[in-house]
Amino acid sequence: MTGAVAAGTGISPSLAGRRVQVKVPATSANLGPGFDTLGLALAKYDELEVSVPTESTGQDVPRLDIEVHGVGAGEVPLDETHLVVRAIAHTFARAGVPLPPLRLVAHNSIPHGRGLGSSGAAIVAGVVAAQGLLDGIVEFSADELLDLATELEGHPDNVAPALFGGLTIAWVTPEGPRHKKLIVHRGVSPLVLVPEHEMSTALARSLQPESVPHEDAVFNVSRSALLIAALIQSPELLFQATEDKLHQHYRAKAMPETDRLIRVLREAGHPAVVSGAGPSILVLASDPSERAAAIALVEASADTAWQALPLAVDFKGATVVNAER
Ligand code: HSE
Numbered sequence: 001m002t003g004a005v006a007a008g009t010g011i012s013p014s015l016a017g018r019r020v021q022v023k024v025p026a027t028s029a030n031l032g033p034g035f036d037t038l039g040l041a042l043a044k045y046d047e048l049e050v051s052v053p054t055e056s057t058g059q060d061v062p063r064l065d066i067e068v069h070g071v072g073a074g075e076v077p078l079d080e081t082h083l084v085v086r087a088i089a090h091t092f093a094r095a096g097v098p099l100p101p102l103r104l105v106a107h108n109s110i111p112h113g114r115g116l117g118s119s120g121a122a123i124v125a126g127v128v129a130a131q132g133l134l135d136g137i138v139e140f141s142a143d144e145l146l147d148l149a150t151e152l153e154g155h156p157d158n159v160a161p162a163l164f165g166g167l168t169i170a171w172v173t174p175e176g177p178r179h180k181k182l183i184v185h186r187g188v189s190p191l192v193l194v195p196e197h198e199m200s201t202a203l204a205r206s207l208q209p210e211s212v213p214h215e216d217a218v219f220n221v222s223r224s225a226l227l228i229a230a231l232i233q234s235p236e237l238l239f240q241a242t243e244d245k246l247h248q249h250y251r252a253k254a255m256p257e258t259d260r261l262i263r264v265l266r267e268a269g270h271p272a273v274v275s276g277a278g279p280s281i282l283v284l285a286s287d288p289s290e291r292a293a294a295i296a297l298v299e300a301s302a303d304t305a306w307q308a309l310p311l312a313v314d315f316k317g318a319t320v321v322n323a324e325r
Helices: 083-095 118-133 140-155 159-164 201-206 214-232 237-241 250-255 256-269 289-300
Strands: 019-027 038-051 064-070 100-106 167-173 175-182 189-195 272-274 281-286 307-308 321-325
Touching: 019 118, 019 159, 038 064, 038 083, 038 159, 038 189, 038 214, 064 281, 064 321, 083 100, 083 118, 083 140, 100 214, 118 321, 140 159, 140 321, 159 167, 159 175, 167 214, 175 214, 175 289, 189 256, 189 289, 201 250, 214 237, 250 272, 256 272, 256 281, 256 289, 256 307, 281 289
Parallel strands: 064 100
Antiparallel strands: 019 038, 019 321, 038 100, 038 167, 167 175, 189 281, 189 307, 272 281
16 A cells, blocks of 8 residues: 555545446356365356545544345345445445445346355445545555455455456465466356345355365365366366365255256266355356256256356456546
8 A cells, every 4th residue: 555645534635526336247266176275256246336526525433325136136235344345344444434425326237146256246336446546645556455345355366356257366475365367268158047035155164174084185286286287278177176075065055956957966966066166056067068957957957947057258357447536
């Protein structure tokens, strides 16, 4: 972080009237073996506009005006506990700048509670919007943005692809989280299958054991290394590369239909995994016709309604689509 700002009350003259619009992709984390490490950005987006009013309120406590359209409308809180607001406040606090009054308008399309990174996207939207509002006042490095987002999300595998796009490897160091972005082979055709029911990440994480067998750890090291090669160079290896022994079977009892459909898909040769903490399924198909076959198989096998989303890989990550200062 560079730059300095004098603290004050009300709306800082340098912030008044600023407006920023950001667009953040959905993500699928884990990708099978890459638990808490690998993530893929997908071309489905939440859009957010944040503005600072021009007139001073003269109040110490920031006034918030929040509008939510699309996914989450009428459900998410419209106060300072809103995840985007928490991320903006967190970023301003790191910058040492008092939070000004804010107006937020969100247009969301990423399903909530389905393992598609909606909370990571909300956090990244807030962090990137705050960075946009603070443009020219305080600058954040890519590592600092990832650190800010990871502090709120708890692990970096969703927020890294939401921030940077593409396929990301994220890891944690004593100095904070780090990432490497990779470009996915053009033959990879992701398909996301989304059920009607939600799954809580907290519940999924509570089902993880304290320790795992050494041979299972070795199994996942081999598959996650192979998965990088498969995704960037050799899609024909995706089926073997998406095997996992570290999280999916521990969580299966909390999402039985997800578990059953993944078995059905894998028995038919499709590289299917739980998307993030579930309950959606990600199929890393190698071509569009494989997607169609996987959709037909799920339609024929599912007991409940599942929505099929053939999604391209997003290569940009969070983008500022418009800004006014
Ligand atoms: N790696 C995380 C998990 C992703 O599986 O718990 C969901 O936040």
